[in-house]
Amino acid sequence: MLRRSLAISLVFAAALVAAAPAAATRYVVGSPGSGDPFFPLAGNGGYNVRHYSLDVEYEPDSDLLTGKTVLVARATENLRRFNLDLREFLTVSSVRVNGRRASYSQHSGQELSIDPRPKLKRGRLFVVSVEYSGTAEPVVDPDGSIEGWVPTEDGAFVVNEPQGSPGWYAVNDTPRDKATYDIEVTVPAGRVAISNGILLSRRERGGKTTWHWVERYPMAPYLATATNGVFETRFRRLESGLPEYNAVDPTTRVNAESPSNPALAWERLEPQPEIVDFFSDLYGRYPFESVGGIVDWAPNVGYSLESQTKANYWRIVGPSTVVHEIAHQWFGNAVTLAYWPDIWLNEGFATWSEWIYDERHGGPTAQETFDELYAIPEDSEEGQDLWFPAPAALPGPEALFHTPVYDRGAMTLQALRQKVGDAVFFELLRDWYRKNRYRNVTTADFIALAERESGQQLDAFFDAWLYQPGRPESW
Ligand code: TRP
């Protein structure tokens, strides 16, 4: 009797022990956003992507875009459902997770919800494959500008800041989820497709050309590109060994009224090696394994973009824009904002980089540029544009690329240079880059480092320059 009840309780105890861990595994739905104040649905929760293999085919005559995104990610939660970002004008035809068909739905304009079976365990790597197609169309931003896969006369201009990536691939579209990329772009034979990193191969088949590029350094999704069309390409190797890939649209021009002038476009790209050397000396070694520029003619875009390793120029720009986009390879691309309201960390640094480039190349000093801007009174039309809003207190996403982000952002750095002196200031920029390259940063991180390296209490300084509307009167 005693023996039997003991045996029974042991059996019960064993069952309880066995049942406990199973009951503890709870599966959740990954968040449909990643917490950005300006773009609440951009990015997703529950996983981090390591690598993307993008395969996109484009027919410029019909604008038909057909794509397959394969990504490798690690689950950070136990997931019964997770999302990717993909715009609704691209229709998904198949989703596989670890090779098995998964059910999915597209909703809310840019969400693709996926139910993997079996569910995903936290900590595990998994592979997602998404096939889709549709008529390419640009993503329209809160400021009215267009981005994503923007059709041109002969191809597409492909830029994604801040939210264009889901317009051409399935993505965890947050700058905090950097990954490496393989990008294969198939275009009509004879057309060119330029992407990030280095060119692995180019093959012709059935009247089409496939360009295969690979970016082996971490890249934020908005910095991917696949600009394509009729281009003249020139590939060369810099003295340092860095490959330089340039592409110029033979129809590119300065503006709609001027004639096409590819020779001038090539002239604009010519200083790139010197610019790379200049910023390598100033900030620390160049962060990536290739460099270059793509000069297209995309008159409806109206801005250029620092796509990783190869900036996209929408027209023939002035020399300072090339300096600006190359400086972004350090600040913006290697050291990347974590949240979009901190955009001055990208643009203020790139703009100040133009100023110091001028200073060291026989132009005005950065202080002279600062002084000229500082003289603009608050109550003038120009002053309203420059001094409002404060660069780190933007009211909303429509203000992301307004003047204060660039000019007042750069002035903040120049004012800081005055305040802490050149020795501390230049060391601070180098350390900011060295500590944070391939990662993400916030304004608070910069303030903390500036205070640590200068030994000064800088709250009032940064409050005046970054957070208070109007022209700072003392700092
Ligand atoms: N690429 C621009 C720069 O280098 C920034 C940018 C992205 C932009 N999208 C835009 C500017 C839309 C104006 C409008 O600074």
Ligand code: ZN
């Ligand atoms: Zn910029």
